[in-house]
Amino acid sequence: MIAIGQYNDLRIINKTETGLILTDGDKEVLLPYNLVPPNTETGENINVFVYVHKDGRLLATTKRPLACVGDFAYLTVVDDGEDGVFMDLGIDKDVYVPEKEQKRPMFKGDKHVVYVFLDSSNDRMVASSRLTNFVEEEDIDLDEGDEVSLLIVDRSDLGFNAIVNNKYIGLLYTNELFDELHSGEIRKGWLKKIRVDGKIDLSLQPMGYSHILDNKNSVMEELKASGGVISLGDKSSPDAIYERFKLSKNAFKKIIGGLYKDRLITIADHEIKLFKDEEAE
Structure with a gap:
């Protein structure tokens, strides 16, 4: 089954005027010729990113997007749309952020940390800056002292919020920070404490x-x-x-x-x- 908004290994089964036809054995996807690597032949498998075009067709690209479905990422607003905005994904497809999914209003040129997911009604990729709706808050599969990857989100009253290992959200406290932090930065961090309410305290320094x-x-x-x-x-x-x-x-x-x-x-x-x-x- 083709995973939309993800990388897929697909077989090349045909050539058309506009590109190669790829399949998983069930559905077919078009890979435009300008994105086909040199010396690619029919019958081979190729790794591509698949998305839904605005006309409803499945399209593939060999470009690497800035985010896949299920990712938190720091993206730039590149255009206004009806009841929402579009953010740059680094490929020929932008991702739509409806107004209802904007924690605060977004404008062209803004950068925000968002979560990318599929609209269940049409399988199109959409994004949301309402991050707490998408992080895992129970059964946290981490231990105190673990090294983690942090995506810095924004400043809060107590410090900086950060996405932890692309799954959880935690807090770096201002009084424990001696580096200047910026939204969108990727930092190495450590899990300081998992509190009784499930919230995660973080540190930029190893523990123990x-x-x-x-x-x-x-x-x-x-x-x-x-x-x-x-x-x-x-x-x-x-x-x-x-x-x-x-x-x-x-x-x-x-x-x-x-x-x-x-x-x-x-x-x-x-x-x-x-x-x-x-x-x-």
Whole structure:
């Protein structure tokens, strides 16, 4: 069965004046000649993206769209339509966003994170910026500390919303962010906590002891390279700490606290320093 809005491996069965006819053994799809790779022959299989043309025909393309059905993606509004707008998919087919699927009004030139799905009445691809209607909120198949892929959505009162692994939605808290974030960015992140209500708290830094251990070594190496002294301590600003080590202040304090307990450094309000025997090594 041909999956509309997805990639399909189809067999080439015929040539017409306008293109190649492809099939899955049931339905037929047209691949225009200008999209046919060189040296393609009848009888071969070809991987194509399939969509419904405005005249109702199934068309195929060898171009790679910016999103498939089932994807969250950051797309640009390229045209106004009747009761909605069209967004660029990166192929000869734009995706329609009806007014009722717009969380806030969309205008030409705007960029939004949307979810792409099929209109059940006609199998045409449509999109929605009402993301919470499409994310999974139960049976979250993740554990605290897992590394995840994040698509940054927008700013909220508490921080930035992000799509997690193209399935869930979570939150990065403002007071834990030291990088500038922008809608549409793809970031590596970590699952910090799954709350009782099912909401997901996220971090841009790894969680757990192994992360602390790795950064202990980094801080020690940096201290030795800096002559045994670094002008950052317990009361240094979060921004200054992040600029030097790409760590939150909380993580930095845990690391230097561990090094202090190991009698490797001394700590002041705005300075850490190697013990004399460490400097001598």
